[in-house]
């Protein structure tokens with residue numbers, strides 16, 4: 001779509017993003033900073049009681065543990081992220097502290113958890129939500145060694161998932177959010193439990209700057225959702241922002257990045273892959 005130039009503005013992935021947008025909007029409409037808005041926004045999704053793919057109530061890896069990835073970028077091009085973090089309710093806030101309080105961009109695994117605890121985040125119980133436990137027990141019956149990829153059918157359900165994954169559960173994956181505030185500054189956030197029943201230790205695109213999230217305050221911001229492996233292999237959000245730099249409108253830039261993924265896959269393989277980008281320009 002052609003830019004309207006209206007600001008502030010916030011957008012995020014999937015329908016569940018609407019509640020997250022509301023929380024972000026409270027900050028943006030009172031002239032708050034985009035960075036605060038994108039953190040507060042996705043925290044709503046991270047705290048949801050029933051959620052397949054974000055936060056501690058999401059589906060576990062194939063060993064039965066929920067492991068989370070998150071990243072955040074501000075208007076100065078600073079980035080912070082956590083990968084493979086466990087038992088922390090708000091990985092996005094830990095990612096922000098990595099950005100603001102450490103000389104690093106990414107902390108992973110037990111080191112990320114240790115940093116979170118040192119910063120005062122409580123260590124949550126190592127226990128699956130009832131919904132996740134149910135789905136995990138079902139999955140264990142076959143233990144198909146294949147992460148479930150989120151591809152919507154016409155009912156908005158995962159076309160490739162066994163029925164129990166769609167039963168009464170919201171079907172989406174990563175929440176990614178990007179915003180421009182009243183001052184014209186951009187920020188973005190991204191948080192996920194990754195692919196359901198993934199291999200232990202698997203990390204997706206969401207905590208990787210330039211893959212799952214990229215913000216350049218001179219140009220625009222982009223965030224992705226879908227099969228992280230495909231997004232990582234092309235540095236997806238970096239492509240989107242660089243395409244906007246070369247003059248493309250946000251929607252065309254997103255299409256350009258998707259086409260790059262399509263091009264490097266066979267027609268047979270691409271049928272099993274869903275990836276999406278959202279973007280806003282300066």
Ligand code: GLY
Nearest residue numbers: 194204226227228
């Ligand atoms: N896009 C989220 C993931 O692949 O983990």
